[in-house]
Amino acid sequence: MDWNEIKESIVGDLHSRGLKDTEIRLRALNRIENILQLYYASYIRNPEKLNEIDKEVFKRGISVRKGKALSSAEHGVVNEIYERIAPPLLMPVPRKKPLVEGKYKVCICPNCYTPAKVTEDLWDCKELFCPECGNFMPNPIREEKVLESVGRMVVTGILLGNIAKLFCGLFVLFVILYALWGCRGVTETTGCSWRTIAGVCIPVDSVICNDTASCSIPSEKKITLSTEKGNIPREQREKLLGVWADYFNANGEVLWRIVKKEKGLYALEIGRTGTDEWQVSCELIEAPNGGYTVYEAVESVAEEYYRIETSGGLSVFDRYGYITTYRKISTR
Structure with a gap:
């Protein structure tokens, strides 16, 4: 039914009842029609759309537009309109039910x-459409969801930035450790450390002991110098001040000896066990030094000098103090 059919049906029904207040109800019908034409013209064009709005909600919307509460005659007119637009009882229009009880939000x-x-x-x-005032308004719930999405994106960006900083820090730490380990590897491969003894680059420990008596030296394995042709000749042994094994740096594999060349001048020679090469x-x-006779290295950057102990060991010193003591070995 269109609006004219609904209105004619209501007017005809009011006249047929023979009511005393028929004119009051007709005026109420005209007021409702004027409000619909001013604010809800879509319901005039298609009255069946009123089925989508609850009757009480529609009455409150009309009351707001009127500016005061509806009269009993106006309530009756609205009821008449809904009776005529209601679908037949045999074919009810299913009304939308809430998806889940409580699944709603309240907005103003x-x-x-x-x-x-x-x-x-x-x-x-x-x-959203407000049934009270009949106006459309932006959906605050949708806007809230958009803001939440933006907030999550910001938090995710901050989190990713922190993760990137962490990885950068780990990478820098890895580079530093790799560089340190690489330097150590070069030292172990080339056999060169931070200290040189008598101008020869050999692996040494960085520990320095200032007291020869308190420094422990690894247990000595028996080493005897000899050649394939026999023991060291007597004339060579007379020029030797001694031969010492280096347990401090090379576990006894490196040998040191001091050979007298002329008065007051000596030579420090280095060799290895199992060979005759020096x-x-x-x-x-x-040179004298604190009541001891020491042997100072000529043109030594580290200012190294050596002292033969009463036990026969060869103690090594530099500008910083005592380094180690080499064990004396047999030269028969």
């Missing part, structure tokens, strides 16, 4: 300040 209309429930199926709509490391000069 910015025009009439009326709280209204917004069901879950309307949360993604761009605009290489001059540096020249030494004899």
Whole structure:
């Protein structure tokens, strides 16, 4: 039914009843029609759309537009309209039910300040219709969801930035450790450390002991110098001040000996066990030092000098103090 059919039906029904207040009801019908034409013209064009709005909600909307409560005659007119647009009882129009009880949010209309429930199926709509004042308003729930999404993106960006900083820090730490380990590997491969003894680059420990008596030296394995042709000749042994094994740096594999060249001048030579080859490391000069006779390296950057102990060991010193003591070995 269109609006004219509904209105003619209501007018005819009021006249047929023979009521005393028929004119009052007709005037109420005209007032309702004027409000619909001014504010809800879509319901005039298609009255069946009123089935989508609850009757009591529609009455409150008309009351707001009127500016005061509806009279009993106006209530009766609205009831008459809904009776005529209602579908036949045999074919009821299924009304939308809430998806789940409690699945709604409450928002306030910015025009009439009326709280209204917004069901879950309307949360993604761009605009909402207020049944009280009949105005459309932006959906605050959808805007809230958009803000939450932006907030999550910001938090995710901050988190990813922190993770990137962490990985950068780990990478820098890895580079530093790799560089340190690489330097150590080069030292172990080339056999060169931070200290040189008598101008020869050999692996040494960085520990320095200032007291020869308190420094422990690894247990000595028996080493006897000899050649394939026999023991060291007597004339060579007479020029030797001694031969010592280096347990401090090379576990006894490196040998040191001091050979007298002329008065007051000596040569410090380095060799290895199992071979007869000796290489001059540096020249030494004899010099007194604190009541001891020491042998100072000539042109030594580290200012190294050597002292033969009463036990036969060869103690090594530099500008910083005592380094180690080499064990004396047999030269028969």
